[in-house]
Amino acid sequence: MENKYFHSVILKPERCIGCTYCLRVCPTEAIRLKNKKASIIAQRCIDCGECIRICPNHAKSAITDNIEDIKGKFKYNVALVLPVLYGQFDTIYSPDKILSAIKYLGFDDVYDISQGAEIIGAIAEDIIKNHSTKPVISSSCPAILRLIQVRFPELIPNILDIETPTEISARIIKNRISKEKSLDIKDIGITLITPCTARVTSIKNPIGVEHSFIDSSISIKDIYVPILKVLSSGNVNETKHSMPTLNAMPTLNGIICNNSDDFSMFSSYRKSLSVNGIHNAISILEEIELGRLNNLSFIEIAACPGGCLGGPLVVENRYIALNNIKNIAKKLKNHVIDKSNINNYFEMYNNGSIRLVKSIEPRSVTRLDLDIKKSIKKLNLIQNILDKLPGINCGICGSPTCQAFAEDFVTGNRSDYICPVQEIERKKGLKEKNNMIVKDIMDRLNLKLAAGESGLKKEVKDVYTCDLLSWVMAHADAKSAWVTIQTHVNIVAVAVLLDLSCIIIPENAEISDETKNKADDESIPLLISDENAYKICYELHQELIR
Ligand code: SF4
Ligand code: SF4
Structure with a gap:
């Protein structure tokens, strides 16, 4: 059942420093800053994982499962992997070896999603041809489907109504194991080894189907080191892992699954386009909305940069991972789809078992x-x-x-x-407009005039406080009111040289006649306050910027 409040992306408030980085990258404007901490608006979040990728403080993370907890939940545990996983390892480790290592970690069986990908590859072209709303948008990336629900609801009819390769594979695997091992479907648990948060969310909150055939998930990040340890220990051999209806596995067709622009399952289709990265996706969806891409029949869109290889839960650099996958693919035979299988696949589509049968609703945000x-x-x-x-x-x-x-x-x-x-801007504007003069300050701060009355009309633009005359000489700006406890006659000379507006003496400090006379001669108002320098500066700050 759909749990519309479930999100796999979560925030750890104690780690958030309120830097606003995530606010700026979130494609659905789902993040706000409250009390200097980020918070996610559940209705808007599409679990794309962009915020996980950008947060410098690792305050965002994904809710995934733990291998030990999973083991106890089902009688028969199956791990399901995406070809992205193979790209995380050096090519000395073949896909078969990697799958064996996962099995060694405690699963009863392990598969990749090749068959699901192959089924889509086999039937999609015909279905796209007959689809009434063009261009057809691929349904393989759940983050993109949610993006369409939230920001482009009028494009919902463009979505290809076939389930994701992951879901198709999970369904086939469960049914087959149930028959072969005489197990109840509910006793078989499928754990997805996932590169992304969007797929984790789809387990509890699937799109276009009533429920998911996947039961739990482990991120590639979490399982990478355990797999590597098994591989390096030499505890596993090159066992073949066969898929239900294929004699060779993984197949080239199956492995080519949305990994990058030039490695797309659909790249050979005429009039098709492959796009990746959430912000590129938004631009393309806007183009479709404006009717500028009506000449295309199919657009494959992945939310992550470089497709699933750039998912937020992978470990390897996506370019290196892509290179690894290309090298693996070179060694595999190009699997030729058997005609009788194609008929079965169409039958599965027509009877609704691999189709998005539940309508996709807009998310009104x-x-x-x-x-x-x-x-x-x-x-x-x-x-x-x-x-x-x-x-x-x-x-x-x-x-x-x-x-x-x-x-x-x-x-x-x-x-x-x-x-x-x-x-x-407002404060700056007011400050400029203010034209505050020394007399205003004297009145507002209740200061006593000790000398320099003829300078009371001087303009005051700033405040400076310091008692070291050489420092004041080097740093004070002209037209400043200078607050100092110094009363020596030289303060008047400094004020004249720097064109300061007045001198304010805190805490009623005594001023010599010599200083007062000099201030009168130079028209530098000498003002006296009962308050200390801190309070005078605070009040001046308020007066000057208000
Ligand atoms: S997961 Fe994506 S949509 Fe959700 S808050 Fe993060 S950036 Fe925004
Ligand atoms: S592109 Fe792939 S990894 Fe990224 S959100 Fe979509 S499905 Fe997940």
């Missing part, structure tokens, strides 16, 4: 109000707010874009209306 009139009002309000915002989408406010800021405010998802950029 921006509904403003159920009442249309209120909705229009809110829309206008959003536009009004947006017109006043700087439009630089900096994310400092905690919403990923200015549009999201306005929407969050209008929909009640944020209680404050503080745009930090606007605040800075």
